[in-house]
Every structure is written in structure tokens, then in C-alpha cells.
Amino acid sequence: MTKFIEAQADTWEIGGKTLNSRLLIGSALYPSPANMEEAIKISGAQIVTVSLRRQAAGDTTSKGGNQFWDIIKSIGIEVLPNTAGSHSAKEAITTAQMAREVFGTNWVKLEVIGDQYNLQPDPFETVKAAEILIKEGFEVFPYTTDDLVVAKRLADVGCKIIMPWGSMIGSGKGLMNPDNLLAIRKQFPELKLIIDAGIGKPSHATQAMELGYDGVLLNSAIALAQDPVKMADAFRVSVEAGRLGYEAGVMKEREFASPSTPTVGTPFWHQFKD
Amino acid sequence: MNIGIAGIGLVGRVLALNLLRQGHTLTLFDEDAAYGDKAAGMTAAGMLAVFAELESAESVIFEHGNRSIVLWPDLLEQVGISDAYQQTGSIITAHPQDYNELDHFIETLKSKVPEASEIKLLDRRELTQLEPDLAQHAKAFFIPQEGQVDAQRFMQASSYYLMRHDKVKWHQNTKVSDISSGSIVIEKKVHHFDWVFDARGLGANEQVENLRGVRGEVLWLDAPEVNITRPTRMLHPRYKIYIVPRENNRYVIGATEIESEDKSSVSVRSSLELLSAVYSMHSGFGEARIVKMLTNCRPTLRDNLPKIEHGEKTTRINGLYRHGYLLAPAIVEKALKEGVLK
Numbered sequence: 217m218t219k220f221i222e223a224q225a226d227t228w229e230i231g232g233k234t235l236n237s238r239l240l241i242g243s244a245l246y247p248s249p250a251n252m253e254e255a256i257k258i259s260g261a262q263i264v265t266v267s268l269r270r271q272a273a274g275d276t277t278s279k280g281g282n283q284f285w286d287i288i289k290s291i292g293i294e295v296l297p298n299t300a301g302s303h304s305a306k307e308a309i310t311t312a313q314m315a316r317e318v319f320g321t322n323w324v325k326l327e328v329i330g331d332q333y334n335l336q337p338d339p340f341e342t343v344k345a346a347e348i349l350i351k352e353g354f355e356v357f358p359y360t361t362d363d364l365v366v367a368k369r370l371a372d373v374g375c376k377i378i379m380p381w382g383s384m385i386g387s388g389k390g391l392m393n394p395d396n397l398l399a400i401r402k403q404f405p406e407l408k409l410i411i412d413a414g415i416g417k418p419s420h421a422t423q424a425m426e427l428g429y430d431g432v433l434l435n436s437a438i439a440l441a442q443d444p445v446k447m448a449d450a451f452r453v454s455v456e457a458g459r460l461g462y463e464a465g466v467m468k469e470r471e472f473a474s475p476s477t478p479t480v481g482t483p484f485w486h487q488f489k490d
Numbered sequence: 491m492n493i494g495i496a497g498i499g500l501v502g503r504v505l506a507l508n509l510l511r512q513g514h515t516l517t518l519f520d521e522d523a524a525y526g527d528k529a530a531g532m533t534a535a536g537m538l539a540v541f542a543e544l545e546s547a548e549s550v551i552f553e554h555g556n557r558s559i560v561l562w563p564d565l566l567e568q569v570g571i572s573d574a575y576q577q578t579g580s581i582i583t584a585h586p587q588d589y590n591e592l593d594h595f596i597e598t599l600k601s602k603v604p605e606a607s608e609i610k611l612l613d614r615r616e617l618t619q620l621e622p623d624l625a626q627h628a629k630a631f632f633i634p635q636e637g638q639v640d641a642q643r644f645m646q647a648s649s650y651y652l653m654r655h656d657k658v659k660w661h662q663n664t665k666v667s668d669i670s671s672g673s674i675v676i677e678k679k680v681h682h683f684d685w686v687f688d689a690r691g692l693g694a695n696e697q698v699e700n701l702r703g704v705r706g707e708v709l710w711l712d713a714p715e716v717n718i719t720r721p722t723r724m725l726h727p728r729y730k731i732y733i734v735p736r737e738n739n740r741y742v743i744g745a746t747e748i749e750s751e752d753k754s755s756v757s758v759r760s761s762l763e764l765l766s767a768v769y770s771m772h773s774g775f776g777e778a779r780i781v782k783m784l785t786n787c788r789p790t791l792r793d794n795l796p797k798i799e800h801g802e803k804t805t806r807i808n809g810l811y812r813h814g815y816l817l818a819p820a821i822v823e824k825a826l827k828e829g830v831l832k
Contacts, residue, residue: 247546247547247548247794248548248792248793248794248795249792249793249794250792250793250794251793253792282751283702283703283749283751284702284749284750287792386727386728440594442597442598442601442602443601
């Protein structure tokens with residue numbers, strides 16, 4: 217199976233980079249940075265998200281979050297700084313500008329929180345921030361809900377990438393509304409779509425990829441597993457499985473049982489008895 | 491033996507107390523004053539949470555933690571504060587909307603040590619019997635083996651004990667610039683010893699690879715209306731908050747954990763999180779007085795585990811991270827057995 221994937225060398229492009237892995241991974245909540253590093257390597261992910269809001273604040277004369285950020289940089293994959301912890305467009309923009317300096321990238325995962333407890337994104341502030349950041353030359357990866365109209369507004373202001381949630385951040389509930397997600401996919405075939413947040417199990421990631429999404433971004437599902445390294449491997453495989461399934465073309469569901477082998481010897485009027 | 495110790499924080503003190511029992515002569519060096527507050531051990535709550543810390547730590551912590559619990563009473567007796575030790579168990583609870591966190595907590599512990607399957611889930615009646623002031627919580631775990639050391643009393647009493655000991659010479663406000671094979675360098679002057687220990691924590695970051703500081707913020711509250719007697723932890727999807735009771739209705743509330751070597755004052759966001767969490771835990775905290783707000787950085791290595799390193803006439807101990815009081819006696823015992831006292 218792995219050999220087959222290598223032979224295919226499935227590559228895709230996002231934010232001006234060509235990548236093999238469709239798994240984007242977070243860098244929070246691991247038991248230790250050493251464990252995180254191992255999990256990220258095993259996952260095969262080529263993009264790692266990192267938060268810098270709380271690390272960067274405070275004492276500017278000290279080393280700030282530098283050491284942790286150095287660990288992230290040393291992994292050697294693309295860094296996607298996020299604006300987690302921002303509650304307004306203004307806060308998010310300041311964090312994005314800071315991130316550009318710290319990590320030397322114009323990529324930013326735009327996350328503007330509208331509800332303190334469940335961390336639901338604020339669509340109004342997100343669209344506002346996205347518009348400004350794009351004008352400032354950022355490649356914006358906006359985290360949003362599965363609302364089609366919000367996705368449309370983000371596309372209108374110039375987002376090339378949209379990241380709807382599967383379900384609420386850290387909930388691990390998977391894809392709560394696959395129909396909405398599918399509607400977004402159908403509406404925007406040209407955009408890069410990534411499911412961000414809510415993934416709990418490898419099968420959720422497979423399901424997201426089967427919908428035709430370009431990638432999956434997750435953190436808690438791996439970091440909070442009892443064995444994050446093993447779970448990272450599980451997600452690597454499940455994302456590949458979902459993508460291959462999508463490319464292979466899933467058969468259409470039918471409303472009745474249809475044996476793939478003709479039941480020779482059973483009269484047809486008996487086949488539909490039950 | 492004539493022994494030098496650089497860094498008289500928690501590890502340095504536990505080392506000194508052990509070495510004095512063996513009859514050695516000690517010279518201590520620290521960049522802070524003997525009664526200063528720069529050491530991470532001065533900010534710590536001193537919890538001996540041998541099980542609860544496993545939620546985000548490896549099982550080796552459990553082994554060392556259990557050993558430390560055995561060793562603490564003698565250390566405290568040595569400095570004359572036997573009553574600074576408490577082992578009456580701890581409480582782990584959560585708000586009803588976060589009960590899943592309790593399940594995750596216990597499953598994680600069980601996956602690390604089989605002993606965790608004996609941890610008892612209390613219902614409201616049982617919890618009320620144990621801690622009447624936590625009666626509004628319907629679910630909690632009780633871990634009888636856990637306890638606490640009054641960290642600040644230990645730091646103070648050990649300073650007093652070491653300062654007066656005739657086999658100890660303490661160089662205060664003295665920054666060590668280098669340590670190697672039996673020598674400690676202070677401003678180009680080299681002090682020679684039969685053996686030297688480097689227990690400087692973050693102060694050793696030029697000599698210890700991959701050492702980083704993890705910021706922690708702590709509040710001290712005086713709350714006459716609150717009577718919680720055991721260390722109590724509240725699980726939450728995004729932060730872990732503990733309440734550690736001290737004498738006279740004083741409570742140590744902690745601690746944030748931010749990946750940043752930043753010792754600036756407590757942030758508004760962190761204080762809001764800590765205070766709203768304790769207020770939601772017990773409304774009596776509403777009228778509490780904020781006595782102190784403290785920040786410090788935990789010396790931490792890449793795997794968040796402690797490290798003992800022996801060289802020629804030299805032992806380095808570092809990386810006790812958020813587990814200083816839980817690990818120091820056991821780690822020091824291990825280091826001494828492997829090294830100088832072998």
C-alpha cells in the first residue's frame with residue numbers, strides 16, 4: 217500500500233509550496249517537545265502550526281518564546297503561525313505581523329475567537345482581518361465554521377485557502393455536518409479546502425479526505441492520545457487512505473442490498489424475499 | 491570530602507542536606523541572597539502529586555515521586571519543620587460540562603501505571619464528607635497517596651539551617667561563570683573541590699544543552715470564607731488549575747504553563763483565568779484578598795524529564811520542570827548513589 221502511494225507521488229500545492237503530505241499538524245499539548253518532535257516526524261506532516269500570542273507577550277528583553285520556536289523551526293517543515301487567542305481582527309493582525317518577523321513567513325493561520333468557552337470562530341472579525349492581511353501580502357489560512365456564506369465572503373476578499381471546522385476545537389467529535397462541508401467543496405472547486413478542528417479519530421480524517429477536501433489540520437487528536445507518536449502514524453495512514461479513496465472514486469450508495477456475486481442457483485423471486 | 495555546590499535552589503538545598511548527613515564540608519554558591527526569591531522552588535506550590543502529574547508526564551515520574559514522598563519527612567525534620575509536610579490526599583474535579591476531562595484524566599493515568607485503577611471516584615455525598623466546602627461538585631477523584639510540602643517554609647527553614655551550620659560556607663549573591671572537573675569559577679577566580687555539583691537550573695543554560703524556561707504564574711490568596719484542606723485540582727479543556735491550601739486560609743493558586751522564558755509580571759489574561767477558575771470552584775474566593783502574584787520559569791529539558799549527568803569530579807542535575815518538590819529528593823538520592831557517594 218505504502219509502495220503504491222510512493223509510486224504515485226501524489227503532490228499538491230498550497231500557498232506556493234508543493235507538498236506530499238495532506239496532514240497539517242499542531243504543536244500544542246504534547247507531553248514534551250521531544251515527544252512532539254517524534255510525533256510530527258512520524259506523521260509525515262509537512263506543515264506545523266504554532267501559536268505565539270501568549271509566548272511573545274511580556275518581557276521583550278528576555279528570550280520570549282524563542283526556545284520553543286527554535287524547536288519547531290528545527291523540525292525542518294513549513295511553519296504555519298496561528299493567531300490563536302485573538303478576539304478581534306486587530307489582535308489577529310498584530311499577531312500575524314509578529315509571526316511574520318519571528319518565523320520569516322507570510323503564511324498565517326487566521327483564528328479569531330468569538331466565544332471564550334467553546335472557541336467558536338468569529339466570522340465577522342475573521343473576514344475583516346483576512347481582507348487586511350491579504351492586502352498586506354499574507355497568505356491567509358482562515359479557520360471558520362462550516363457556513364457556506366462565510367466561506368463565500370472569505371473567498372470574496374481574496375482567500376485562496378479556507379479551513380472550515382469539522383466540529384468545535386478540541387471536541388474530537390469529527391465531522392458534525394458533512395453536508396455543509398460537501399456544499400462548500402462543491403461551491404469552491406478551485407480553492408484549497410482544509411478541515412481544521414474537531415477531528416478526534418483517524419476515521420474522521422479519512423472521512424474528511426473522502427469528501428474531497430485537500431487536507432486535514434489537527435492537534436488534540438494526536439497530542440492528547442495516550443501514545444501521541446503511534447496516533448500520529450495512524451493519522452498519516454488515515455489521511456492517505458481517505459485521499460486515495462477520493463481519487464479512486466467512491467461507488468454510489470444504493471437504497472437496497474446488491475450482491476456483487478450473482479447468487480447462482482437461487483431463483484430471482486427468492487432473492488428479494490426479505 | 492570538601493564539596494562545592496553551585497545553585498542553591500531546591501535541588502541545591504536537598505543536595506546540601508543529604509551531604510551534611512554524610513559528614514561532608516560544603517561551600518555553596520548562588521547568584522541570589524540566602525533568603526532571596528529567585529529560585530523556582532520559591533514560587534512552587536510544593537504539591538506531591540505523584541499520580542495527577544502523570545496526566546502529562548511519563549511514568550518514570552511516578553517511581554521517583556513515590557520515593558520522594560518517603561524521603562521528604564526526614565528532610566523536613568532535619569531543618570526543623572516536620573509540620574510542613576501534609577499527606578492527606580488530593581482531590582481532582584471538574585465543572586459538569588467538563589466531566590469528560592475526568593474520564594480522559596483517569597484513562598491516561600491507567601495507561602501509564604496500573605496502580606491508577608485503584609483511584610476512587612467520589613460522588614457528591616462522599617466528597618462532601620471529605621471536603622464540605624466542595625459540596626457543589628458532584629464528581630471528583632480522591633487520591634489518598636498525594637500531599638504537599640509547604641515550599642516557602644522549606645526554602646526559609648533550609649536557608650536558616652544551612653546558614654548556621656558550621657560545615658557550610660554560603661557565598662550569597664555570587665554568580666558562577668563556569669563549572670568543570672572539581673572546580674567552580676567565580677569572576678576568573680577558580681575554587682577547587684573534591685567534587686562539585688551544578689544545580690543552577692536555568693542559570694546553567696550556557697553549559698546544559700537544550701535547557702529552556704517554561705513560564706509559570708501563581709497567585710496567593712487569603713480566603714477566610716474558604717475551608718478546603720487538601721490540594722485540589724480542577725480539570726479544564728485548556729488549562730489545569732490547582733488550589734493548594736496553606737495555614738490560616740491561605741491558598742496558592744496555580745499555575746499557568748507558557749512556553750516562554752519570560753519572568754515579567756503576571757499577565758491580565760492569566761490572572762483572569764486563574765481567578766475565575768477558583769471563583770467558579772468556590773464563591774468564597776470572591777471576597778479573598780490577593781496577597782501576591784508571582785512569576786517564575788521552570789528549568790526544562792527537551793523531554794520534560796530531569797537529567798543527572800556525571801563528569802570528572804562533577805555532577806550536574808537539571809530539568810526538574812514543574813516537578814521540583816515531587817522529584818528532588820529521589821533524583822538527588824539517585825545522583826549521590828551513582829556519583830560522589832558511590
